[in-house]
Structures are given as structure tokens and as C-alpha cells.
Amino acid sequence: MxxxxxxxxxxxxxxxxxxxxxxxxxxxxxxxxxxxxxxxxxxxxxxxxxxxxxxxxxxxxxxxxxxxxxxAAQPVAKAILDIAVIRSEIEERGQNYSYRLMARQTTVPPVTVSAAMHTNADDPLLSIRALHMSDDAPYALEDRWINTSVVPAAKDETFQDVSANEWLLKHAPYTHGEIVFSATAASEEDSAIMDCPEHSALFTIDRLTWDQGAAVTKARILFGPGHQLRTAL
Amino acid sequence: MxxxxxxxxxxxxxxxxxxxxxxxxxxxxxxxxxxxxxxxxxxxxxxxxxxxxxxxxxxxxxxxxxxxxxxAAQPVAKAILDIAVIRSEIEERGQNYSYRLMARQTTVPPVTVSAAMHTNADDPLLSIRALHMSDDAPYALEDRWINTSVVPAAKDETFQDVSANEWLLKHAPYTHGEIVFSATAASEEDSAIMDCPEHSALFTIDRLTWDQGAAVTKARILFGPGHQLRTAL
DNA sequence: CAGATTATTATGTATGCACATAAAAACATC
DNA sequence: GATGTTTTTATGTGCATACATAATAATCTG
CATH class of the missing domain: 1.10.10.10 (Winged helix-like DNA-binding domain superfamily/Winged helix DNA-binding domain)
Structure with missing residues (x-):
């Protein structure tokens, strides 16, 4: 033996x-x-x-x-998803990335947002709306709120050339956060921007990040119809 | 100092x-x-x-x-998702789980399925369709193909009381697999079963698992409107 | 016998040491 | 000066040992 x-x-x-x-x-x-x-x-x-x-x-x-x-009696499958910057995601597939800033303003957010971010209901936040494109076709629509009292540098950034998605990763460190995946139906406005039928099923990522006790940013990213997130397990 | x-x-x-x-x-x-x-x-x-x-x-x-x-220059956010058995998922929220087998038959699958599973195009597979319910409301619709030449025991299982989702975890070991997340629009049939409007945006998980070189099972799970998958990061 | 106390045990981890290995840097050779 | 070889160095890992810790099992106590 x-x-x-x-x-x-x-x-x-x-x-x-x-x-x-x-x-x-x-x-x-x-x-x-x-x-x-x-x-x-x-x-x-x-x-x-x-x-x-x-x-x-x-x-x-x-x-x-x-x-x-x-x-383990019920081996919990752990799917590890790498959430990359949208630009890298597109470029890694060999496609051409472009980006268009659609809105940038400082306003008092809806209560749902201030509540989720634990900010005062009347504190203004920086709101960004932008479209990420792959080979000039709409790819993802980013809707974001930035807490400028945590990231003051964001006030001086136009986000004209660099997406908030990318800029924040470099300039706003975070200690923890939450990601929520879901499916949402395209609103009339969304479908116009994304160039897809109204009520299309859109893969959605909601992300909220914190630095210590303060919310840094809250983002909702809607991906075009057919978008997939895949991983090995 | x-x-x-x-x-x-x-x-x-x-x-x-x-x-x-x-x-x-x-x-x-x-x-x-x-x-x-x-x-x-x-x-x-x-x-x-x-x-x-x-x-x-x-x-x-x-x-x-x-x-x-x-x-790391670009800290890739790694979202670790725990994909649990649907029953546990529901029971952990303190809700009542129930399950209904809708169809069970052995047939030759569409070519897309046999191609994905690397089986011969004319080899029959076991097809299962079942509905998972939370507090008696439709929660998730499971559509599955099982390779009975890899899991022969499945032929003797009615899947009347135990969902394939759960049974397989216990009886069919796998070495690796793939998970794909996406959003799909509810078909007419889906919406009837799930009791939701047609074209509702449904969170979708496609899962394909392998044991060594042979495909064990391929499943598509459609979750009801509003379903979320969340994780800390 | 219920409830509190103590012993036991399997995993968790810190440490010093040795050596393996990958890759950069220095060097030698043509 | 391009190319191949050797040295150096930071991480990667194995091992023996010791002790920490959590959780169960055994024991004691009222």
C-alpha cells in the first residue's frame, strides 16, 4: 500500500x-x-x-x-463578479468606447436618495447623468449622486471627458459599499436615450459606497437590452 | 514615539x-x-x-x-454573490416556501441546449419546469435540462416534492460551472405563470454546471418582478 | 435533575527557521 | 551593444512548536 x-x-x-x-x-x-x-x-x-x-x-x-x-451540506455557490470600470469593460472586448455627459447639476436630491445616503434632506448633492457607448451604440446609462462634502474635488470636475464612474475610483477612496443587481423596465425617457423599445428589460446595477460613516456616492447604471454579467464558479 | x-x-x-x-x-x-x-x-x-x-x-x-x-491602481471591485438554494433563500427571510412541479419529461432538447451542453443533438435529456413560491406567490420559474447519462439517479426521481434545484446539489457533484446574470422580458407564458404583466423585466440567472468534461445540468431561473440580488463590497 | 463549572478537543494563529521560486538587476561574453 | 548567464532579492511556502479560543462534553453542585 x-x-x-x-x-x-x-x-x-x-x-x-x-x-x-x-x-x-x-x-x-x-x-x-x-x-x-x-x-x-x-x-x-x-x-x-x-x-x-x-x-x-x-x-x-x-x-x-x-x-x-x-x-458543506449545501455548498453555497459563490459567484465572484469583477465589477470593472465601464470603459475597461468595453475596451477589453476590443470595442470602441465613447462617453457623453448629459447633465451635471447641484441640487437637493429626492428624499429616497438623501435617506439612503444618510445626508440631510435639504443638503444639495452633485447629480450626474451620462451615457456610455460601445462602438457608438448606447451601452449603459449612468445616474449618479455625489456627496461633495466628502469629495469636494468633484465640484471642480466637469465630467465632460472623464466619466464619474472612472474619476471617482481614482479620487474617492471608499471603505465599504453595497451593490444591488436587478432587472428594471425601461422608462419612456430611458428608452429614448438607450435607443430601445419602451419597457425593455434592462439589467441594472445600483451601487452605494461609503468612506467610514459618510456616503460617497450612489449610482444606478442601466445596461442596454441583452446585457449579461457572467462568471465562472 | x-x-x-x-x-x-x-x-x-x-x-x-x-x-x-x-x-x-x-x-x-x-x-x-x-x-x-x-x-x-x-x-x-x-x-x-x-x-x-x-x-x-x-x-x-x-x-x-x-x-x-x-x-492596486484600479481596485477591481469584487462582488461576491452567494447563490443559495431557492428554498433557503426564501426561508431565511422568514417566508413560507412552496414548490410546484409543472412539467417533467425526457425529450430531445433544442440544438442550442445540446450545443451548450456538448451532448449529441439527438440524445434525449430530462427536462424539468417548476415554480418556486414564497408565501404562495410566484417567486421564481425554473427551466432545466438534466444530463441523465451523468446523473442516472435523476431518472428515478419524480421531483414532485423536492425541486431539481435542491436535489441536484445533493446528488450531482460538479467540478466547475458558469453563471450568467441578465434581464429578460416576460413572455406571454411566463407572465401567466408568474402572475405579472407581459414584458415585465425579470431578473434571470442562467447556470451551466460540469463534472469534469461532461455537462451535468443547464438551468434558467426567472425571478419575479422586483427581485434583487445584493451584496456588500 | 436543572443549572453552573470545569475539562477536553479541534481549529486558529503567532513565531523562527529553512528553503523554493520568480523576476529584476548586475555581470559577462561574443 | 545585443545576448546569454549569474547574482540578488522579495515573495511563497513548509515545518515544528507553542499557545489562544470556541464549543462541546463531562463533571460537579444545589
Missing amino acids: NTPTFRNWQSVQSEVLRRIHAREWKPGDFIPNETDLALEFGCARTTVNRALRALADSGLLDRRRKAGTRV | NTPTFRNWQSVQSEVLRRIHAREWKPGDFIPNETDLALEFGCARTTVNRALRALADSGLLDRRRKAGTRV
Whole structure:
């Protein structure tokens, strides 16, 4: 009986993966503890730990102190989406990016916006509306509110040549945020701008970012009909 | 001058994060090497390594051997979505889940399906159509093709009580897959089933999973109007 | 026997050390 | 001066050890 030795954590990881896929360890099952596995694999417990930790991070294992490690009963699929700057997104597909600023004004936002951003209801915010185009066809419509008390530099930026989408990433650091994906029907105005039938189903991203306790910006981006967001899992 | 010591990798990580947010280290900048940071922080290099590795995983740092570590110029926002079983999704919100099988038959699929799944054009597949309901209201419509030559056990399962969505997770392991998010307009049939206006914008998930080289299942899930998928970032 | 206390145990992590590896920089060679 | 070779260096990883911590199991106590 030759027990091959596993020298590095990647090989331990793939052996564990193999056993899970081969159903030697079924969903819900406890697997041997780190010490035993280290003994079996002929490596240090640290190495086993590294491998199992990585698998737990990806959702395939459930680990709890003292309780032990088990194969996730319902392996939650974690889809990791890379949300890139729209310009890069288009250029990476080899298409030509262009951009058109449609509106830029400082006004008091609707209460839904000031409430979501935790700003005073009568504090004005900078409002930006712009169209991103791919090969001169409408690609995405960006509607954005910027909190100029957090990003004062935005007041001096025309956003004529650089999209807020891109400018903010470079000039406004954020600590955390939220992204919401949904599908919305194109309004009459939207459909005119996006050059699509009214009530078309548009893939929508709502994004709200914060720097410490203060909201930096809130954006809604409507993508043209047929837009897809894809990822491996 | 008191340099506080950072004993654990989390505190090292948050100090590094603080410096990035405070723009002491700007996007594109090289940061000191691990040995120097360990010296400064009063901990082992291993600990610094752990902290920096975690930040690199999340896309905030770029690391290359010999070259060093730098703050990512364009921090790609990585949105991590947890794609759970629909039943859990509903029950976790404290709502009542129910399920209705609408169709189950073995037929030769459209070429688009057999092509995507890399099966022979005339090989029959198991087709499932089912409705997931939350508090008795239509929630999601599942349209699925199952490759019974990969999951033979599916032939003996009625899917009357357990949704394919859930059954497969437990009985059909997969090695990799793809998820595509999009927005689609409700067809006449869809809208009748989902009890919504025709042409409603529906959030759509297309999922194709593989076990080694063979396609396991291909599913399209249409969510009712207003459905959102949200995540922190 | 319920409830509080203590022991046990599996994972979590810090550390010092050694060596591997990729890539840049320095150097040598033609 | 272009090209190939060697050195240097920062990250990547393995290992033995020690201790921390969370959560269960066992025990004690009223």
C-alpha cells in the first residue's frame, strides 16, 4: 500500500477536492481532523490547515472549532463578479468606447436618495447623468449622486471627458459599499436615450459606497437590452 | 514615539488598510517589503505575509515576487454573490416556501441546449419546469435540462416534492460551472405563470454546471418582478 | 435533575527557521 | 551593444512548536 505524500497545500487541497467529488466524503459528513490528515498525507498540520481553510473560504467546507470540519451540506455557490470600470469593460472586448455627459447639476436630491445616503434632506448633492457607448451604440446609462462634502474635488470636475464612474475610483477612496443587481423596465425617457423599445428589460446595477460613516456616492447604471454579467464558479 | 505593536494578522491588515485609505500609500505606490513591515509592526514576517496575502486576494494589493507589493491602481471591485438554494433563500427571510412541479419529461432538447451542453443533438435529456413560491406567490420559474447519462439517479426521481434545484446539489457533484446574470422580458407564458404583466423585466440567472468534461445540468431561473440580488463590497 | 463549572478537543494563529521560486538587476561574453 | 548567464532579492511556502479560543462534553453542585 503506497500512500503518496502530499508536500504542498495545493496538492492536499486537490486531494480533498477529489475525495469530495468522488463522494468518499459526502455533503454533511465530518472529515478527519487536521492532525490525522497531516499524518495520513505526510505533511505538517499547518499545511493541511492552509488547504482546508482555502476550501472553507470558497464555501465547500464548514469548519467550527472543536466541532470539526464537514463537507458543506449545501455548498453555497459563490459567484465572484469583477465589477470593472465601464470603459475597461468595453475596451477589453476590443470595442470602441465613447462617453457623453448629459447633465451635471447641484441640487437637493429626492428624499429616497438623501435617506439612503444618510445626508440631510435639504443638503444639495452633485447629480450626474451620462451615457456610455460601445462602438457608438448606447451601452449603459449612468445616474449618479455625489456627496461633495466628502469629495469636494468633484465640484471642480466637469465630467465632460472623464466619466464619474472612472474619476471617482481614482479620487474617492471608499471603505465599504453595497451593490444591488436587478432587472428594471425601461422608462419612456430611458428608452429614448438607450435607443430601445419602451419597457425593455434592462439589467441594472445600483451601487452605494461609503468612506467610514459618510456616503460617497450612489449610482444606478442601466445596461442596454441583452446585457449579461457572467462568471465562472 | 510609541510604535504600537501589531500582534495578529488582522490588526496588521487593518493598519495597512488604514494607510491605504488615508492615502499614505497611494494607488500604484510600492509599499515596504514584508521584512521591513514585520520589523516596524513588531511581529513575524509570516504574520505580515498573511495580512498582505489576504488583501491581495481581495484585489486591493498587487504582489509579485521580487518586484514587491503595490497598492492596486484600479481596485477591481469584487462582488461576491452567494447563490443559495431557492428554498433557503426564501426561508431565511422568514417566508413560507412552496414548490410546484409543472412539467417533467425526457425529450430531445433544442440544438442550442445540446450545443451548450456538448451532448449529441439527438440524445434525449430530462427536462424539468417548476415554480418556486414564497408565501404562495410566484417567486421564481425554473427551466432545466438534466444530463441523465451523468446523473442516472435523476431518472428515478419524480421531483414532485423536492425541486431539481435542491436535489441536484445533493446528488450531482460538479467540478466547475458558469453563471450568467441578465434581464429578460416576460413572455406571454411566463407572465401567466408568474402572475405579472407581459414584458415585465425579470431578473434571470442562467447556470451551466460540469463534472469534469461532461455537462451535468443547464438551468434558467426567472425571478419575479422586483427581485434583487445584493451584496456588500 | 436543572443549572453552573470545569475539562477536553479541534481549529486558529503567532513565531523562527529553512528553503523554493520568480523576476529584476548586475555581470559577462561574443 | 545585443545576448546569454549569474547574482540578488522579495515573495511563497513548509515545518515544528507553542499557545489562544470556541464549543462541546463531562463533571460537579444545589
